[in-house]
Amino acid sequence: xxxxxxxxxxxxxxxxxxxxxxxxxxxxxxxxxxxxxxxxxxxxxxxxxxxxxxxxxxxxxxxxxxxxxxxxxxxxxxxxxxxxxxxxxxxxxxxxxxxxxxxxxxxxxxxxxxxxxxxxxxxxxxxxxxxxxxxxxxxxxxxxxxxxxxxxxxxxxxxxxxxxxxxxxxxxxxxxxxxxxxxxxxxxxxxxxxxxxxxxxxxxxxxxxxxxxxxxxxxxxxxxxxxxxxxxxxxxxxxxxxxxxxxxxxxxxxxxxxxxxxxxxxxxxxxxxxxxxxxx
Ligand SMILES: C[S@@+](CC[C@H](N)C(=O)[O-])C[C@H]1O[C@@H](n2cnc3c(N)ncnc32)[C@H](O)[C@@H]1O
Numbered sequence: 001x002x003x004x005x006x007x008x009x010x011x012x013x014x015x016x017x018x019x020x021x022x023x024x025x026x027x028x029x030x031x032x033x034x035x036x037x038x039x040x041x042x043x044x045x046x047x048x049x050x051x052x053x054x055x056x057x058x059x060x061x062x063x064x065x066x067x068x069x070x071x072x073x074x075x076x077x078x079x080x081x082x083x084x085x086x087x088x089x090x091x092x093x094x095x096x097x098x099x100x101x102x103x104x105x106x107x108x109x110x111x112x113x114x115x116x117x118x119x120x121x122x123x124x125x126x127x128x129x130x131x132x133x134x135x136x137x138x139x140x141x142x143x144x145x146x147x148x149x150x151x152x153x154x155x156x157x158x159x160x161x162x163x164x165x166x167x168x169x170x171x172x173x174x175x176x177x178x179x180x181x182x183x184x185x186x187x188x189x190x191x192x193x194x195x196x197x198x199x200x201x202x203x204x205x206x207x208x209x210x211x212x213x214x215x216x217x218x219x220x221x222x223x224x225x226x227x228x229x230x231x232x233x234x235x236x237x238x239x240x241x242x243x244x245x246x247x248x249x250x251x252x253x254x255x256x257x258x259x260x261x262x263x264x265x266x267x268x269x270x271x272x273x274x275x276x277x278x279x280x
Contacts, residue, residue, distance in 0.1 A: 007045055009038050013053040017041065020060065021076055024069065025145055026204035026230040029076070040075040044068075070147055077146045078225070081115040084122045084165045086220065088268050089249045093216055094126050096247050097138070100215055107138040108214045110241070112203060113222035114142035117153025117196075118162070121188055123218065124195040125166075125174050135195050141211065143201035154198050156188035203234050213243045220269075221251035228259060235260045244276035 017037050018029045029037060038053075045056040048068075060068055084090055093109070101107045109127070111120040120142035127138050144150050157178075163171055163186055174192050178185035203222065217238060223231045238248060239262040248263060248271040250256065256263060256271065263271035 007038075007042055008052040008054065009034075010054070013057060016057045016061075017053075017076075020057070021073070025073055025077075025202060026227075027076065027225045028227045028230075037076065041072070044071055044075060074146045074148045077149075079115045079146065079149050080221070081118045082165060083118045083163055085119065086252055086269070087165070089218070089220070089270070090122055090126045092247065092249070092267060092270055093123065094130055096216055097127065097130055100245060101137060108212065108243075109138065109140050109216045109218070110211070110214045111140075111142040111218045112201070112238075113219065114144045114150075114153060114198070115146075116149045116158075117142070117156060117188075117198075118158075119218060119220065120153065120196050120198075121156065121174075121192055124188075124192045125170055128174070128191065128195060129170075133191065135191070138195075140196050142196050142198050145200065145202045147200060150198050150200060154193075156193050157182075157185055158187075160184050160186055204230055208237050208241075211241065214241055214246055215243055216247045216249065217242060218249050220249060221254070223250065223254045223256070231256070232259045235262060239263070239273065239278070242273055244273060247272060 011034075014031070014034045014037060021027050021029060041053070041056070045053055048056060048059065050056050050059070059065075060072060097107055107127075109123050111123055114120045120140060123142075124140055127140065128135070131137050142153065144153075160177075163175065166175070171186070174189050175186040176189055178187065203219075204226070219234075219238060223234065226234070235256060239260075242248060247266070250269045250271065252269055254269065257265065262274055264274045266272045
């Protein structure tokens with residue numbers, strides 16, 4: 001524990017934080033994250049009027065307080081994201097939709113760790129561009145475990161600097177500029193917000209609800225937080241959520257070839273089903 005910290009945070013407290021987080025959301029924190037855990041949770045400990053992490057963790061462990069558990073989880077997730085991050089995936093999405101959209105069938109995309117919304121709005125803009133600005137032919141779902149980021153995402157408000165990677169043409173077409181108190185901010189236009197449905201979803205849930213099959217699943221920069229057995233478990237569920245010719249898109253440092261035989265690579269951090277005939 002750093003000497004300048006005000007609250008008592010022992011190695012055993014850190015191990016409890018790590019175990020509790022792992023059990024609920026599958027995130028594996030290693031010892032190098034001790035200071036991060038302290039920094040992110042100290043506010044919650046203080047707001048409960050407690051003087052040590054041990055007291056806070058006792059309270060959390062013994063209680064069924066869903067709000068405190070959610071606050072604990074929200075504090076420890078890492079939500080880094082940006083519009084059109086790893087932009088090659090949006091080119092692939094557009095191409096896949098061009099080739100695979102079928103008359104009378106809804107083209108479905110799921111952003112499965114959507115964070116503050118930049119990823120799913122980039123998907124929505126890509127789809128709206130392809131469909132000539134009209135919804136209807138596609139369905140876009142976006143989920144995350146963290147309720148704070150889901151709220152921010154649904155609002156669709158961002159600092160202007162967050163939209164650096166959005167072209168001026170798309171910025172004009174899909175964002176409204178804030179005025180007065182909202183100077184320096186932008187908000188996604190209604191048609192982009194209407195194109196998305198946000199919901200809370202825990203990828204390490206033992207039984208996934210039936211959310212149907214998708215043409216494209218974005219599961220980017222989230223598997224890295226899980227250990228290998230958890231990653232393999234999620235991938236096996238993802239297999240049943242893809243249409244036979246569907247596309248699974250992962251983050252730049254996520255390599256799954258040694259984890260599962262369910263997928264084969266088909267482009268830069270892009271995968272398709274190895275056994276489409278298995279049909280989930
Ligand atoms: C680094 S962000 C990635 C955001 C976006 N996919 C991207 O690549 O820009 C990771 C997100 O995964 C979410 N997450 C962590 N554990 C999760 C879980 N068990 N189920 C669902 N989402 C989770 C976090 O809340 C966070 O918003």
